[in-house]
Amino acid sequence: MSATDGSKKVVAIAGGGPAGLTAALELLRRSDMTPIVFEADGQVGGISKTVNHRGNRMDLGGHRFFSKSDWVMQWWQDILPVAAEQTEANEVVGLTYQRQSRQLLPSIVAPISTDAVMLIRQRLSRIFYRRRFFDYPLKLNAATIRNMGIIETLRIGLSYGQARILHRLPESSLEDFFVNRFGDRLYRTFFKDYTEKVWGVPCREISAEWGAQRIKGLSVTKAIAHAVASQFRSTRDTAQKQTETSLIERFLYPKFGPGQMWEEVARQIALRGGKVHLRHRVVAIERRGQEITAITVRDDMGGVRRVACDSFISTMPVKDLTALLEPEEAGVIRVAQKLPYRDFMTAGLLMRKMNSSPSRSARQAANGMPPDNWIYIQEPDVKIGRLQIFNNWSPALVADPDTIWLGLEYFCREGDELWSTKDPEFVDFAAEELEKIGMIDRREVLDGTVVRVPKAYPAYFGEYREFDVVRTYLDGFANLYPVGRNGMHRYNNQDHSMLAANGAVNAIIDGGLGKSEIWKINVEDDYHEEVADAKVA
Ligand SMILES: Cc1cc2nc3c(=O)[nH]c(=O)nc-3n(C[C@H](O)[C@H](O)[C@H](O)COP(=O)(O)OP(=O)(O)OC[C@H]3O[C@@H](n4cnc5c(N)ncnc54)[C@H](O)[C@@H]3O)c2cc1C
Numbered sequence: 146m147s148a149t150d151g152s153k154k155v156v157a158i159a160g161g162g163p164a165g166l167t168a169a170l171e172l173l174r175r176s177d178m179t180p181i182v183f184e185a186d187g188q189v190g191g192i193s194k195t196v197n198h199r200g201n202r203m204d205l206g207g208h209r210f211f212s213k214s215d216w217v218m219q220w221w222q223d224i225l226p227v228a229a230e231q232t233e234a235n236e237v238v239g240l241t242y243q244r245q246s247r248q249l250l251p252s253i254v255a256p257i258s259t260d261a262v263m264l265i266r267q268r269l270s271r272i273f274y275r276r277r278f279f280d281y282p283l284k285l286n287a288a289t290i291r292n293m294g295i296i297e298t299l300r301i302g303l304s305y306g307q308a309r310i311l312h313r314l315p316e317s318s319l320e321d322f323f324v325n326r327f328g329d330r331l332y333r334t335f336f337k338d339y340t341e342k343v344w345g346v347p348c349r350e351i352s353a354e355w356g357a358q359r360i361k362g363l364s365v366t367k368a369i370a371h372a373v374a375s376q377f378r379s380t381r382d383t384a385q386k387q388t389e390t391s392l393i394e395r396f397l398y399p400k401f402g403p404g405q406m407w408e409e410v411a412r413q414i415a416l417r418g419g420k421v422h423l424r425h426r427v428v429a430i431e432r433r434g435q436e437i438t439a440i441t442v443r444d445d446m447g448g449v450r451r452v453a454c455d456s457f458i459s460t461m462p463v464k465d466l467t468a469l470l471e472p473e474e475a476g477v478i479r480v481a482q483k484l485p486y487r488d489f490m491t492a493g494l495l496m497r498k499m500n501s502s503p504s505r506s507a508r509q510a511a512n513g514m515p516p517d518n519w520i521y522i523q524e525p526d527v528k529i530g531r532l533q534i535f536n537n538w539s540p541a542l543v544a545d546p547d548t549i550w551l552g553l554e555y556f557c558r559e560g561d562e563l564w565s566t567k568d569p570e571f572v573d574f575a576a577e578e579l580e581k582i583g584m585i586d587r588r589e590v591l592d593g594t595v596v597r598v599p600k601a602y603p604a605y606f607g608e609y610r611e612f613d614v615v616r617t618y619l620d621g622f623a624n625l626y627p628v629g630r631n632g633m634h635r636y637n638n639q640d641h642s643m644l645a646a647n648g649a650v651n652a653i654i655d656g657g658l659g660k661s662e663i664w665k666i667n668v669e670d671d672y673h674e675e676v677a678d679a680k681v682a
Pocket of ligand 1: 159160161162163164165183184185186189190191192193205206207208209210211425426427428460461462465489601602628629630631632637638639640642
């Protein structure tokens, strides 16, 4: 029987991102409970939303759809089938993502013209440094040596040799971790600035554990051995060709960006009688002992509503959830309030054309558009961290195929100078930076916009070390399920958030495997949106 009014049980859900919407749809598919989603934003998708600016669509971060979980891969395809032009029904498709490979067997495919489809995309991303392009992940090949220069390559080699002999011990910081594995010079050249741009703190202050967790299996010795061996290998070596093919990353991508997936899920929730309330923020939580009994939501117009519930699934940041629960324990309040986050801004720039690159290794379209999905900007004289080329994610993201639609990504802190810059000035600043590194001529900018993403990265340093205090407190509420990326303060991709949401649904429906199983999701996995190989972001 429902704790609310004796009829159907109500599950209140805070957040209409991948986690919240997965939970709502699964509850509707598998139970007779009523899920009600409250989303503070004006659209669904959370960090995985797609922002439509005058017909040009922005993906905040570039979201690859890939999962080791068959359940997730099938779930996505049930919502948006793979485009028929890219594969045939029941044909095995090989996908690879950050050294993880899997075979996909699309059971249904749909014509690309129907729009509600996913594309199979191939990844290309490079590093831009010293006004030149380097392979990503970094390869020890002729192009790299040419770009670095013989002298600098030798210096890097020498510094690497030194690091092998004089190991930094104890290895306590991320800086120690990098230097021990790559040598001081390579660390300073390719790792330090980018990592510090992303996290906003010196590598000295980030724990070495972070590197150990994130950068498995990368070694300079292996790279050298591979480079030397490849000089002696016949170009007709088929085994090698197969390896290279398997290393080409391919992933699924909704035709109109990641938000298309979540808009379609919201539509299906509504068709099944579920509710998704946009512009509704959860602002208070009522509890009786260790049970959540109701939440209060406030809409954009200031209207306030109390919603009684039998269970509460929260995907809002742990920091906000804990504050609303008003814990008695001072330790819980202290840790939760100091959990660290990194925020993120993207400037969308619509270009008539881009400059052609002086780099010999650059391949470009006639209008100067690079072939990459995204480019890591390693230059220390600009603040931009990454450049997305949305045309290369899906041509359907761009209204006019003769234009180039770019996303200039900045890592920042809510309220800092970048964050507080007014939109038109920020667009000018971003264009100026791209001009400074020689990629564009500002006069070719046709349009621009800015999107801010608060708490884009839940960070694993500072008070996070004591996170278990908060987790134990939250687990004490029998009918409360914190899930998702900020909901669990976990570096989750969409699939992890969905798996956690599904775990909560299992627990609500029939007791499931319990909360500790939900917390285990994405603890052993080592693939993340930007972390494999070298870029710790
Ligand atoms: C730069 C970048 C690149 C990424 N790349 C990838 C990738 O390639 N592949 C991939 O799978 N994943 C990627 N991700 C991760 C992906 O974006 C997240 O894992 C996913 O969006 C998390 O879903 P979620 O529902 O847990 O949380 P969110 O997406 O954060 O959604 C939570 C929702 O809750 C809402 N909310 C918050 N507080 C309240 C409140 N009080 N009341 C009501 N609503 C509230 C928010 O508005 C938000 O919509 C990337 C992330 C970033 C930042």
